[in-house]
Every structure is written in C-alpha cells, then in structure tokens.
C-alpha cells in the first residue's frame with residue numbers, strides 16, 4: 001500500500017498481537033494510527049513504541065466491545081472518520097467451561113460476534129453516508145464448520161463472517177464505495193494460542209497478517225485467508241459430509 005499521510009486507520013482490540021503488527025505495518029506507510037481497546041496504559045505503551053519506530057501519529061481511545069451503549073458516542077467522538085476501521089477483537093474462551101457456564105458462553109458470543117458486528121456495521125453506515133471507507137473484520141477458519149472442541153467460539157466467528165458478507169453485499173448493491181473485507185486466518189502464533197502446539201506450515205505470525213491485510217485493502221479483496229493453504233483447506237472442510245466430519249473428533 002502506498003504511503004499516504006492524510007489517511008487514518010482505527011484498530012479495535014488494538015492490544016492484540018495481530019493488531020500491533022498491523023498497526024506497525026500501517027504506520028510504516030505513514031498512516032495515522034488510532035488504537036482502541038480496554039487498557040489505556042497498554043495502548044499508551046504501544047502507541048509510544050509505534051510512533052518512536054515509525055514517526056507516524058498514533059492516538060489511543062478507550063473501547064469495550066461489550067459496552068454497546070457507548071458505541072454511538074465512541075464513533076461521534078472522532079473529529080474525522082478514519083479511512084479504514086479494523087476489528088481484531090476476539091475471545092477464544094474455554095469450550096468445556098462454556099458448555100456449563102452460560103455467562104462465559106455469552107461473553108464469547110458477544111465478544112466475537114455481537115460487538116464487532118454492531119460497531120463495524122455502525123462505521124459502515126457512516127462510511128456510506130460519507131461516500132467511502134474500508135471495514136476489516138477478523139473472523140477465523142474456526143467459523144467455517146462447527147467443531148466439538150471450540151464451537152462456541154467458532155459459531156460466533158461464523159456469525160461475524162455472515163454479518164460482514166451481508167453488509168458487503170448490501171453496500172455493493174447500493175454502490176456506496178464502502179469496501180468490506182473479511183479476514184479468515186487459520187492458526188496465528190499469538191497470546192491466544194500460546195499454550196497450543198500448532199503445525200508450523202499452517203501457522204502464520206502476526207506480521208504476516210499485517211502485510212496480508214494491507215495487500216487485501218489495496219486490492220479491495222472481499223475475503224483473505226493470509227496463508228493460501230487455508231483457502232484450499234477451508235474448501236475441503238466445507239465439502240466433508242457431516243457423518244464423516246463427526247468421526248474426525250476435531
């Protein structure tokens with residue numbers, strides 16, 4: 001993506017490893033970076049680091065995706081709408097706990113589906129009224145098919161992917177000039193997966209996501225998989241009949 005000092009990106013869930021890498025990739029291209037998340041001290045540290053390394057302008061903003069009542073005021077507080085809004089907000093949670101603890105299950109569902117969908121949908125309406133902008137939502141291959149080991153998280157990611165798909169299709173029909181991109185990563189080596197043994201060939205590092213997201217925005221992609229092998233694997237995963245998928249005990 002070409003350097004453009006006039007452009008700004010807002011990153012929701014900016015304390016994630018993926019967000020840090022993506023923020024850095026934007027800042028290196030001299031975009032203004034707006035970091036939003038729950039912990040202001042952590043955002044402050046991250047902003048100082050990015051701005052020291054790149055010289056780009058970085059601002060921080062309090063944001064909790066579970067606090068839907070604050071969304072309109074959050075959007076209105078920006079003097080100028082950003083050019084790109086990305087949500088990397090997510091919560092893997094604990095599947096066994098979510099099966100018996102409804103509050104935990106609801107937190108996973110709301111953090112991965114309800115909150116990101118509603119805030120990105122709100123920005124999309126503002127972008128449509130302005131005449132352009134890009135929305136980026138991070139879903140997951142876990143949302144391609146319900147798996148016994150993580151279906152509360154996976155179903156919420158599936159919901160987010162369906163929401164973004166519908167939003168993209170509606171805005172395309174309206175000719176709104178709003179680009180909606182769904183990121184469907186496989187495994188990423190981050191804090192979220194630090195206790196998992198992941199196959200290296202299927203596992204991206206956060207910097208790969210940053211670059212893939214910028215490239216996807218440049219090319220106005222609808223859906224990106226980061227590592228192309230996942231594009232192929234998700235096709236297979238979709239095609240496996242349910243009776244056989246059940247036997248795989250995934």
Ligand SMILES: NC(=O)c1ccc[n+]([C@@H]2O[C@H](COP(=O)([O-])OP(=O)(O)OC[C@H]3O[C@@H](n4cnc5c(N)ncnc54)[C@H](OP(=O)(O)O)[C@@H]3O)[C@@H](O)[C@H]2O)c1
Pocket residue numbers: 012013014015016017018019037038039063064065066087088089090091092111138139140141184185186187188189190191192193
């Ligand atoms: N790691 C993987 O293998 C993988 C694979 C596919 C998709 N993804 C998705 O990629 C995205 C980034 O994940 P990651 O691996 O970098 O995980 P992560 O480090 O756990 O990031 C999750 C982010 O969501 C934020 N968040 C959680 N609840 C929030 C809330 N109520 N309000 C605002 N922010 C909240 C966290 O903020 P705090 O710092 O405040 O907790 C953190 O910034 C997530 O959407 C994840 O589901 C990850």
